[in-house]
Amino acid sequence: MKITLRQLHYFRALAETRSFGRAAALVNVSQPAMSMQIKELEAILGTALIERSPRDLRLTQAGRSVLERADRILAEAMELEADARHARGLGELNIGMIPTVAPYLLPGTLAALRAADITRDLRLREAQTADLLDGLRGGLLDAVVLADPAPAPDLIAQSLFTDRFVLAGSPSRLSTLGASPEALRPVGLPPEQLLLLDEGHCLADQALEVCALDRRQTRLDLGASSLSTLCGLVAQGFGLTFLPEIALATETRGTPDLALRRFDAPEPARCVTLVRRSGTAQSDWFAELAEHIEQAAHAQIAQAEKIAPPDMR
The missing domain is CATH 3.40.190.290 (D-Maltodextrin-Binding Protein; domain 2)
Known part of the structure; x- marks a missing residue:
């Protein structure tokens, strides 16, 4: 399996909101779908990205590193789409x-x-x-x-x-x-x-x-x-x-x-x-x-x- 932009997008939303429910609402998906994508991302990378607790969640050291790279990757993808759009007139x-x-x-x-x-x-x-x-x-x-x-x-x-x-x-x-x-x-x-x-x-x-x-x-x-x-x-x-x-x-x-x-x-x-x-x-x-x-x-x-x-x- 390979990492997808969707997974990175969901992970960034989770890091911003620190809540699966709020993150799911932010990207307009169900909470189970959000949770599944995060679990798949962790499985692909072979490491935990978040520390779960009953009231809160925090990024692990690996999670902070992934978030930094996800921001750059998503920004580049966004610019690629924008440049293609403008190139079409x-x-x-x-x-x-x-x-x-x-x-x-x-x-x-x-x-x-x-x-x-x-x-x-x-x-x-x-x-x-x-x-x-x-x-x-x-x-x-x-x-x-x-x-x-x-x-x-x-x-x-x-x-x-x-x-x-x-x-x-x-x-x-x-x-x-x-x-x-x-x-x-x-x-x-x-x-x-x-x-x-x-x-x-x-x-x-x-x-x-x-x-x-x-x-x-x-x-x-x-x-x-x-x-x-x-x-x-x-x-x-x-x-x-x-x-x-x-x-x-x-x-x-x-x-x-x-x-x-x-x-x-x-x-x-x-x-x-x-x-x-x-x-x-x-x-x-x-x-x-x-x-x-x-x-x-x-x-x-x-x-x-x-x-x-x-x-x-």
Whole structure:
């Protein structure tokens, strides 16, 4: 008998969940089928891979070694399938974007991709950074669009554009900040007036970082999951928030009472980046996707500079 990719896949699921029941559910098989495949793998290798106990299981020393190799083998198999798919003319493309980018860049990006090849099968996922990275590393996504991602040896990141932040609030709320230069810098904002997205959204973390604040210093924990929700609140005078430039055209259109002010230089900003796995063979699809996203972003930023001119303070 020979080792199969299925056995390695099941074993990795078991190592991750440390439970036959949870592992079986994760790979969508019955628990007896999962157990049988693991036993067969142990028989082929001639060694125990897990230590079983009534409440838990642990990997043996051999199991840890097998898991390390299984990760590499499964990653190579995944890349082989992806490369073959793209070699057939791109075919299916799975893209992920964070929620503070997707609503503003997806329409333009998808229109350009469809215009270039009407036969493309595009699949999209909007999720927070951690979920997108899990999907990318797990092979569910081919590329993801993130903001200021941390460097990782298994990933390749291409910077797309710089997205500056603009301060948003009601006209009366912004007028209370006065005209002093300090009031137009993030660190000069009153923390009790800041409304931010829920935890897990990188935009909220970036706003806290540029303001040198802890989330506990902000006034309200709203659990808001969209910029539209925040814009509706601050337009009614409930506080202040940060808006990325790419969102200005959309959010001001739906919120006529929203007022904006530019920060003093250096303006706070985020770097929006396209990320793929380092094991994915470089091909035209990645560069083409990056180009379309950049074009969609530049169109949004051009509109933003009309709505909130760079010299507006």
